[in-house]
Amino acid sequence: MADAIADALRIDDATLAYDAGPVLAGVTGRVGAGEVVTLIGPNGAGKSTLIKAVLGLVPVVGGAITVLGRTPAAARRDVGYVPQADTLDAQFPVSAAQVVLMGRYRQVGWLRRPGREDRRIAAEALEQVGLADRARSTFGTLSGGQRQRVLLARAIAQRPRLLLLDEPFNGVDLVSQDALLRVLADLRRQGTAVLLSTHDLALAQHVSDHACLLNRRMFGFGPTAQTLTADLLRATYGGQIVLAHH
Numbered sequence: 001m002a003d004a005i006a007d008a009l010r011i012d013d014a015t016l017a018y019d020a021g022p023v024l025a026g027v028t029g030r031v032g033a034g035e036v037v038t039l040i041g042p043n044g045a046g047k048s049t050l051i052k053a054v055l056g057l058v059p060v061v062g063g064a065i066t067v068l069g070r071t072p073a074a075a076r077r078d079v080g081y082v083p084q085a086d087t088l089d090a091q092f093p094v095s096a097a098q099v100v101l102m103g104r105y106r107q108v109g110w111l112r113r114p115g116r117e118d119r120r121i122a123a124e125a126l127e128q129v130g131l132a133d134r135a136r137s138t139f140g141t142l143s144g145g146q147r148q149r150v151l152l153a154r155a156i157a158q159r160p161r162l163l164l165l166d167e168p169f170n171g172v173d174l175v176s177q178d179a180l181l182r183v184l185a186d187l188r189r190q191g192t193a194v195l196l197s198t199h200d201l202a203l204a205q206h207v208s209d210h211a212c213l214l215n216r217r218m219f220g221f222g223p224t225a226q227t228l229t230a231d232l233l234r235a236t237y238g239g240q241i242v243l244a245h246h
Contacts, residue, residue: 007032008068008162008193009054015062016046016053022061023049029212029221031162031193036184038204039197040228041214042237047197048084050214051164054195055081068161077106080160082151084167090140096150097135100126103157125153128186130179145176152183163187165196169203181207201228
């Protein structure tokens with residue numbers, strides 16, 4: 001059992017389905033402490049579905065997903081999640097600091113008010129993403145990249161052992177991209193396991209130890225040098241591959 005806990009995330013021949021039927025089948029892989037694994041594949045390939053299954057929000061109808069030695073639902077307290085930035089209502093009248101503080105509720109419980117230590121942790125997380133000076137700004141007045149960094153700070157404030165990021169670099173400016181990369185490097189040093197989805201192959205090569213190629217099923221999982229090859233990418237994308245280089 002020790003080795004199951006050593007892996008923050010274990011996926012064993014998992015098949016995921018909504019009511020309409022299977023969305024993703026035959027996925028197997030591991031994410032160890034301090035490892036960054038990238039999910040690569042076209043839109044509709046099942047990347048967000050896999051992330052939601054790790055959160056316990058999508059049923060695993062075949063095989064298994066084990067998170068920190070537990071079921072996804074049981075482990076949720078120790079898992080941070082950064083959704084695509086456009087999923088949070090920008091009109092909601094809440095400050096950046098308040099959004100980040102929400103990351104502490106899972107630790108303190110929704111009924112207890114966050115205390116001084118929770119506020120300190122939230123302020124630290126905002127500083128880590130380079131937005132300490134925008135703590136009082138209303139979330140909706142921030143740029144897309146800044147909003148993404150606030151959502152990352154919210155996840156960091158939770159002190160997760162596994163962090164899930166859904167397209168974190170989508171439409172963010174270079175300053176925000178650099179801040180995100182810096183934080184990922186910090187988290188890796190602290191032993192946090194990271195699973196992220198991205199379309200950016202150059203970034204995937206830069207940030208990750210392993211890549212998982214998905215398009216309704218798994219086309220490859222392993223070190224980026226062995227998975228992000230022209231042949232495997234062509235197979236994953238069905239021949240419609242644009243190799244992006246910065």
